[in-house]
Amino acid sequence: MKIAQNTVVSVNYKLSDAQNNLIEDGAQPMVYLHGGYENTLPKIEEELDGKDVGYTSTIQIEPEDAFGDYDPNLVKVEDRNRLPEPIEVGMQFEGVAEGSDEEPVIFTVTEIADDKVVLDGNHPLAGMALRFDLSVIDVRAATPEEIAHGHVHGAHGHDHGHGEIDDSEEGDHFRSQPLQ
Ligand SMILES: [Zn+2]
Numbered sequence: 742m743k744i745a746q747n748t749v750v751s752v753n754y755k756l757s758d759a760q761n762n763l764i765e766d767g768a769q770p771m772v773y774l775h776g777g778y779e780n781t782l783p784k785i786e787e788e789l790d791g792k793d794v795g796y797t798s799t800i801q802i803e804p805e806d807a808f809g810d811y812d813p814n815l816v817k818v819e820d821r822n823r824l825p826e827p828i829e830v831g832m833q834f835e836g837v838a839e840g841s842d843e844e845p846v847i848f849t850v851t852e853i854a855d856d857k858v859v860l861d862g863n864h865p866l867a868g869m870a871l872r873f874d875l876s877v878i879d880v881r882a883a884t885p886e887e888i889a890h891g892h893v894h895g896a897h898g899h900d901h902g903h904g905e906i907d908d909s910e911e912g913d914h915f916r917s918q919p920l921q
Contacts, residue, residue: 742880744789746776749893751879752789759801759870774883778891782807789877797876804868811868815846821856828853834860 744750751772756765773780775789784802792798804810821828832850852859887894 742793742882744775744792744877744880747883747888748775749773749879749881749883749887750775750789750877752785753876753878755874757872757874759872761872764866764871770878772893774887774891774893780892785873785875789875792877794877794880797874799872799874802871802873804870807869807871808864808866809868811863815848815862816851817848817860817862819858819860821853821858824850824858828858836860836862 742748749772751770753770754765754767755763756767757763771781775786777783777786782802784800784806788798788800789796824834828850830850830853834848834850835845836848837845846862848860848862849865850858851861884894
């Protein structure tokens, strides 16, 4: 079966930066609903569209097509006593960016000094060109329910019971996955 609108694609991947430093060695395949559901990066969908099981490819995606440019305005310094203890580099908090009433931003602790903490609201991959090694391992038709929800169910997919209402932010693998 070829990858097309409303197919569920399983793809093994390895993510590196433009200098070929490994960022994420996809231990689990990425499984996503193909066809503009924003389950994965549009450039990945573009690359895989019309392809079949066994297709392999390496693509480089520039920051503007991945997680955007690095925004220095999203970095802020907070007094340590305003944050919970114990605090460690790499911890994440939800917050709202200065002067913005937009949706909350995930801030990552990037530095801890004596009484100050640096919080960075940029996506960990912002400003980076990303290189993906992709290998398609499975393609199947999506179920009507998956199409209605806009994401994959079942193994490696988004697991939730019927009747669950809050279904808006799910099924987004790259964006919701904590990156080490
Ligand atoms: Zn669902």
